[in-house]
Amino acid sequence: MAELENPRVMTKVITFLSSLVQRVAESNDINCEFQPQKISVFHGQTRPPIAIQGYLERIFKYADCSPSCLIVAYVYLDRFSQRQPDLPINSYNVHRLLITSVMVAAKFMDDMYYNNAYYAKVGGISTIEMNFLEVDFLFGLNFNLNVTLSTFTTYCSYLQREMLLVQPPLDSADSSLSLIKSLKLHLCFDEGETSHQQQQLAV
Template identity: 70%
Template structure:
């Protein structure tokens, strides 16, 4: 189990880069084809100066959530946009949607996670705004947070296919199979594998304490 978690961690930089590129393309496409239709707490008055990739890397650095959280966050974003067609992902809301989806995913997936105030600091927003974003996101999802193992694997398969097409020259067979270790280390499949996660939880708690100290500095 520990080896699988370590391997899934190794593939995370490529996954973060891929998800960032995917969301950046979606945002730019919607900027051109579909102007904003409604006013939302997710929409900023201007485009953030930080890139989507740098923002997601910051979240990955400080949130310290499990690798599977990013897959589930993507599932949530997909569900959100399907249920809220008048609020497509664009350059004005993608950052807020990202920090909110990852936070909600961590709360659903992980036994140990940071509070809203911490995520607000990571995301560069106020705690009050983070609270509003969470509530709006949950209502936007219709509180449909459950992700079945089949759904999780479907999204893993889709993301791996897209990732391979985008990064084919850099990927090898070992890296391709490593992507699925994110699924194997997922809490969604914990009962199927009957693995003891206590040591991983202790390590995660220690890492979170270190990250919280670094962010405070």
């Protein structure tokens, strides 16, 4: 798992995930000028001053979640968007969606995780707001939190292809390809433990 301990390759993954989410948000910013969108608890009155990449870097640094949590959080964001087409990801809600998705992923996957008050502090919001965001996010997903190894591998493979198209690896020791393979191995996820993990999702 040496690749997972290398901050350079994790920075690459965070950078690329941020880029993907930002492109979606910017695209929906344009669409919202022509199509009315529902306002939710995830929407802020103004766009947060911190960039998406900086925000995701902050979350990963202080939340101390496993690297695989970022991939699972991305899966959750995708599911949420598909189930809530009237709440597209945009510049006004993306930060709250990111902190919530990572927190839920950490609770579902990791043996050790911080409470809502800590995540609220990391995300720059109140604990009460964090609690509301978590509940709305879970209902928005219809509590569909299980990520099978097959699903995880599919998302990793997609990220792997996209990352290699943007920047082919110069060597195997420090490549996005190596990291994605390691993320797959890092997913110590027994599908038989789903019920136990769901019980850990108490606010």
